[in-house]
Amino acid sequence: MAVQFSEEKLNKVKEIIARYPEGKQKSALIPVLHLAQESFGGWLSAETMDYVASLLQIDPIEVYEVATFYSMYNLKPVGKYLFEVCHTGPCMVSGSDNIIEYIKERLGINVGETTADGLFTLKTVECLGACGYAPMMQLGKFYKEHLTKARVDEIIAECRAKAN
Amino acid sequence: MAEEKKLFKVTIDNIPVEVEPGTTILNAARMIGGDVVPPAMCYYSKLQGSGGKCRTCLVKVSKGSDADPRPMPKLVASCRTTVMDGMEVANITSPEVLDARKGVVEFLLLNHPLDCPVCDQAGECDLQDLSYEHGVSSTRYEFKRRTFDKIDIGDHIKLHMTRCILCYRCVFTADQLTNKREHGILGRGDASEISTYIKNSLDNDFIGNVIDVCPVGALTDRTARFKNRVWFLKPVDAHCTCDKCSGKAVLWMRGDEIFRVTARKDKYGEVEEFICDTCRFERKDAKDWVIEGPRKVSRHSVISQGHYVGTRKPQETIARVMDGRAPKLLMDIHSVSEVNMPAVDLSKIDGPAHSNDFPKNNGAQ
Amino acid sequence: MGRKLLLDKAHIEGIRYYDVYRKNGGYAAAEKALKSMSPDLVTEEVKKSGLRGRGGAGFPTGLKWSFLAKPEGVPRYLVCNADESEPGTFKDRYLMEFIPHLLIEGLLISSFALGANRTYIYIRGEYAWIPDILEEAIAEAHKNGWLGKNIQGTGFDLDIYVQRGAGAYICGEETALIESLEGKRGNPRIKPPFPAVKGLWQCPTVVNNVETLAAVVPIINIGGDEYAKYGTGKSTGTKLISACGNLNKPGVYEIDMSISVEEFIYSDEYCGGIPNGKRLKACIPGGSSVPILPANLLLKTAKGEQRMMTYESLNDGGFATGSMMGSGGFIVLDEDQCVVRHTMSLARFYHHESCGQCSPCREGTGWMKKVLLNIENGKGKESDIDLLWDIQRRIEGNTICPLGDAAAWPVAAAIRHFRDEFEWHVRHPEEAVKRNFGLAHYADPLPVAAPAAAV
Ligand SMILES: Cc1cc2nc3c(=O)[nH]c(=O)nc-3n(C[C@H](O)[C@H](O)[C@H](O)COP(=O)(O)O)c2cc1C
Ligand code: SF4
Ligand code: FES
Numbered sequence: 001m002a003v004q005f006s007e008e009k010l011n012k013v014k015e016i017i018a019r020y021p022e023g024k025q026k027s028a029l030i031p032v033l034h035l036a037q038e039s040f041g042g043w044l045s046a047e048t049m050d051y052v053a054s055l056l057q058i059d060p061i062e063v064y065e066v067a068t069f070y071s072m073y074n075l076k077p078v079g080k081y082l083f084e085v086c087h088t089g090p091c092m093v094s095g096s097d098n099i100i101e102y103i104k105e106r107l108g109i110n111v112g113e114t115t116a117d118g119l120f121t122l123k124t125v126e127c128l129g130a131c132g133y134a135p136m137m138q139l140g141k142f143y144k145e146h147l148t149k150a151r152v153d154e155i156i157a158e159c160r161a162k163a164n
Numbered sequence: 165m166a167e168e169k170k171l172f173k174v175t176i177d178n179i180p181v182e183v184e185p186g187t188t189i190l191n192a193a194r195m196i197g198g199d200v201v202p203p204a205m206c207y208y209s210k211l212q213g214s215g216g217k218c219r220t221c222l223v224k225v226s227k228g229s230d231a232d233p234r235p236m237p238k239l240v241a242s243c244r245t246t247v248m249d250g251m252e253v254a255n256i257t258s259p260e261v262l263d264a265r266k267g268v269v270e271f272l273l274l275n276h277p278l279d280c281p282v283c284d285q286a287g288e289c290d291l292q293d294l295s296y297e298h299g300v301s302s303t304r305y306e307f308k309r310r311t312f313d314k315i316d317i318g319d320h321i322k323l324h325m326t327r328c329i330l331c332y333r334c335v336f337t338a339d340q341l342t343n344k345r346e347h348g349i350l351g352r353g354d355a356s357e358i359s360t361y362i363k364n365s366l367d368n369d370f371i372g373n374v375i376d377v378c379p380v381g382a383l384t385d386r387t388a389r390f391k392n393r394v395w396f397l398k399p400v401d402a403h404c405t406c407d408k409c410s411g412k413a414v415l416w417m418r419g420d421e422i423f424r425v426t427a428r429k430d431k432y433g434e435v436e437e438f439i440c441d442t443c444r445f446e447r448k449d450a451k452d453w454v455i456e457g458p459r460k461v462s463r464h465s466v467i468s469q470g471h472y473v474g475t476r477k478p479q480e481t482i483a484r485v486m487d488g489r490a491p492k493l494l495m496d497i498h499s500v501s502e503v504n505m506p507a508v509d510l511s512k513i514d515g516p517a518h519s520n521d522f523p524k525n526n527g528a529q
Numbered sequence: 530m531g532r533k534l535l536l537d538k539a540h541i542e543g544i545r546y547y548d549v550y551r552k553n554g555g556y557a558a559a560e561k562a563l564k565s566m567s568p569d570l571v572t573e574e575v576k577k578s579g580l581r582g583r584g585g586a587g588f589p590t591g592l593k594w595s596f597l598a599k600p601e602g603v604p605r606y607l608v609c610n611a612d613e614s615e616p617g618t619f620k621d622r623y624l625m626e627f628i629p630h631l632l633i634e635g636l637l638i639s640s641f642a643l644g645a646n647r648t649y650i651y652i653r654g655e656y657a658w659i660p661d662i663l664e665e666a667i668a669e670a671h672k673n674g675w676l677g678k679n680i681q682g683t684g685f686d687l688d689i690y691v692q693r694g695a696g697a698y699i700c701g702e703e704t705a706l707i708e709s710l711e712g713k714r715g716n717p718r719i720k721p722p723f724p725a726v727k728g729l730w731q732c733p734t735v736v737n738n739v740e741t742l743a744a745v746v747p748i749i750n751i752g753g754d755e756y757a758k759y760g761t762g763k764s765t766g767t768k769l770i771s772a773c774g775n776l777n778k779p780g781v782y783e784i785d786m787s788i789s790v791e792e793f794i795y796s797d798e799y800c801g802g803i804p805n806g807k808r809l810k811a812c813i814p815g816g817s818s819v820p821i822l823p824a825n826l827l828l829k830t831a832k833g834e835q836r837m838m839t840y841e842s843l844n845d846g847g848f849a850t851g852s853m854m855g856s857g858g859f860i861v862l863d864e865d866q867c868v869v870r871h872t873m874s875l876a877r878f879y880h881h882e883s884c885g886q887c888s889p890c891r892e893g894t895g896w897m898k899k900v901l902l903n904i905e906n907g908k909g910k911e912s913d914i915d916l917l918w919d920i921q922r923r924i925e926g927n928t929i930c931p932l933g934d935a936a937a938w939p940v941a942a943a944i945r946h947f948r949d950e951f952e953w954h955v956r957h958p959e960e961a962v963k964r965n966f967g968l969a970h971y972a973d974p975l976p977v978a979a980p981a982a983a984v
């Protein structure tokens with residue numbers, strides 16, 4: 001698959017660039033990388049990053065530098081459903097450890113791994129700003145809060161159902 | 165009457181100096197010279213935007229200025245703080261500064277491999293000098309050090325990331341001297357590294373200068389005919405006619421052989437004039453150059469302090485470099501290093517090694 | 530009921546939308562400011578209100594605005610800091626999700642005061658659904674003539690854009706945020722120059738927190754003097770507190786800064802006490818970066834006075850026996866929590882979030898994490914505690930940006946107040962991996978020093 005945004009996405013890129021003054025299109029890099037990650041399989045390959053560099057007329061290394069700095073960019077392929085469970089202090093005191101253990105057990109993977117069917121990846125992340133609704137995780141665009149074992153089961157089932 | 169430029173009066177460790185407004189504390193100290201000059205591992209006067217990162221140059225501002233005599237609340241990076249009229253600065257007269265600096269040196273060495281015995285930079289390494297002067301005698305770090313594989317970035321430059329202290333100088337060099345930067349800082353925090361991301365070669369007329377600006381041995385010259393300890397080589401000033409750069413360089417020679425070519429450095433270890441890659445990597449024949457005479461190693465370094473003069477046995481060198489510390493690397497030098505070829509046992513050679521001592525095909529990289 | 534200024538209308542059905550917001554008094558402050566006040570007068574009101582930055586540092590907002598350089602012909606920018614990544618803090622999110630127009634209105638008035646025609650909201654990337662909410666509100670405001678060219682016929686132009694980050698706590702630091710907004714790595718800049726002189730694209734820039742900018746709306750509505758009547762002393766107005774950890778009712782509360790810490794934790798109006806009948810062990814009252822306090826020092830100051838939810842009272846005793854208001858992230862630990870483990874998790878956080886530019890933070894944060902992990906896992910040594918103290922001491926104050934300090938303080942405070950617990954961990958490693966130290970003496974009343982006069 002050649003890396004190429006659809007016409008619609010290209011218009012979105014144009015719209016993003018227009019948010020900044022003339023000549024400051026580099027500012028669009030972070031939003032455009034988000035768009036690229038969504039569009040090209042949930043991660044950023046070198047090819048994708050080079051493409052973004054060409055769109056914004058910057059050197060590829062400037063893209064690599066940024067993509068490797070921010071934790072939301074995946075530089076390796078990830079599962080279709082990425083479970084990002086918070087394990088920072090406030091979540092920890094609210095029982096995130098048990099939730100992480102439970103997810104590991106249910107999916108049969110360790111933190112940082114992807115299930116063999118390529119459906120799920122489990123990651124632990126730092127505070128996501130939902131400390132009062134802990135334990136919690138990010139799943140795609142949204143947060144899943146007040147996690148319990150039963151809720152985790154539900155979420156996994158929902159994902160499986162959607163994937164079929 | 166022409167208006168006289170007002171100079172600012174500053175005292176550093178009780179020594180007064182008058183400098184132009186806009187001068188940094190570090191440069192004011194350099195005008196005084198000697199021991200009051202704070203060490204600088206990341207600042208590089210010829211690279212815009214450099215400095216502020218390593219924190220070795222921290223000093224105490226005990227009086228802000230005549231107008232506002234309050235002291236500054238924290239230690240400041242002297243390389244990035246400009247002087248004010250009447251400012252009073254304490255560097256080596258401040259125990260607080262010395263303690264903080266000791267801390268910084270410890271941090272810088274935390275993940276450093278301490279492989280001076282096998283490092284090409286040994287003898288001209290700013291970190292080695294710094295730890296020699298400020299270091300602590302043993303490490304309190306009991307964890308595995310961060311390591312990276314050595315990689316060749318192009319035909320000319322080798323990157324030994326494990327040694328890097330992330331001063332950003334090479335990034336500024338590529339930005340400011342070449343037309344396209346191909347390497348940069350990737351990753352974050354203590355996982356940051358200098359890299360090209362996808363294996364790229366650095367290939368740009370002036371990129372070789374990254375070797376000279378690197379304060380440690382993270383970027384080295386792959387074309388240095390074969391590796392040799394710098395203190396075995398004789399540096400001579402030489403020039404050539406070059407259409408790309410000034411052609412003013414230093415040749416590191418033994419006999420008539422040119423082992424490597426570098427730019428000329430001042431006493432703070434800074435390049436005087438950057439040289440082009442042709443001069444650095446390709447002009448390895450004495451006929452290419454007009455030799456001016458021996459270079460005086462004037463910089464403050466373990467070389468010039470004579471610590472290495474007459475040293476033959478590598479073991480002794482280790483002890484010196486390590487400031488009396490027991491070397492952590494009790495390994496066979498040949499098994500870990502390309503400094504010397506495995507077929508040759510350095511310690512059995514009478515006197516410093518020479519290219520003739522090495523098998524020809526094996527000796528070239 | 531405590532008086533509210535920001536969230537009083539947050540739960541009106543449909544307040545997220547322009548029509549409902551407007552019907553409930555929305556954009557009245559903007560109308561007043563743009564039509565009847567000069568930019569300087571707005572700044573003057575904000576000064577009078579005593580509003581202090583709600584992002585963590587508590588710097589007076591009006592004063593900060595007055596530092597903005599105003600060279601001819603150079604654009605000025607206002608940037609709203611919605612990066613909100615400090616563990617324990619989730620108040621800005623609440624405000625943006627429930628009542629986005631309050632922020633837009635605050636941005637409009639503030640931009641007018643500062644003379645900024647282009648304003649950015651930099652929001653943390655993980656809040657991926659909030660930009661949609663904000664962009665919808667912005668579009669509505671445009672449609673109703675509150676944004677764009679010649680707003681309400683006043684001749685003032687303003688566009689507001691939402692920029693998403695991509696996962697980096699450090700981008701909450703204002704110069705790192707600016708770098709990130711320029712499409713770069715979030716490396717904090719070396720100051721000076723300060724953003725007020727050279728900020729976004731080297732132009733004068735003000736960076737303010739979401740809550741700070743939203744608070745400008747009630748200030749203009751009721752006037753600075755009236756606003757200053759809320760709260761106590763120099764802690765004027767109301768403050769959003771995000772409460773989390775072992776509480777019956779964690780969540781976001783707007784408090785009038787005149788209540789006590791005890792009331793905040795135990796009253797039914799606020800957090801409703803500690804669940805399961807457990808007792809309070811410790812609390813980090815202002816987000817993970819501020820010093821942790823044991824229960825006894827939290828509820829009462831070292832002088833034996835009631836500790837209040839104000840900037841001054843939380844800070845009473847300084848580093849030795851006090852803490853800080855910080856960003857208002859109120860983290861409560863009950864008797865079952867292990868302070869060593871909690872401290873380790875914060876050290877792990879700062880290690881993960883260090884940008885890596887300067888050596889003390891880059892190397893020191895990871896080192897502290899590793900030593901703490903050892904202690905936590907029963908592999909610690911007695912000397913490790915002093916080593917930790919030494920590492921944090923050498924990070925603090927020696928770094929480019931305050932993240933170094935933020936990483937050092939929690940470790941310092943934990944050792945200062947909970948040294949017994951650390952020592953127990955290294956002396957009883959086997960026990961320590963199986964059970965927690967418990968409440969110990971951390972809630973015992975402290976002996977109060979006799980007043981000086983009695984001596
Ligand atoms: C490491 C670090 C992280 C910060 N994170 C935030 C943040 O997430 N949100 C915020 O508003 N301020 C944050 N700040 C404070 C900002 O630098 C800045 O002081 C603030 O945005 C100013 O706004 P205020 O005056 O309205 O509080 C952070 C500071 C540091 C040093
Ligand atoms: S203190 Fe930490 S986060 Fe701040 S500049 Fe230094 S390395 Fe980066
Ligand atoms: S600690 Fe988990 S969301 Fe804040």
Ligand code: FES
Nearest residue numbers: 207216218219243
């Ligand atoms: S030389 Fe000043 S901080 Fe590195």
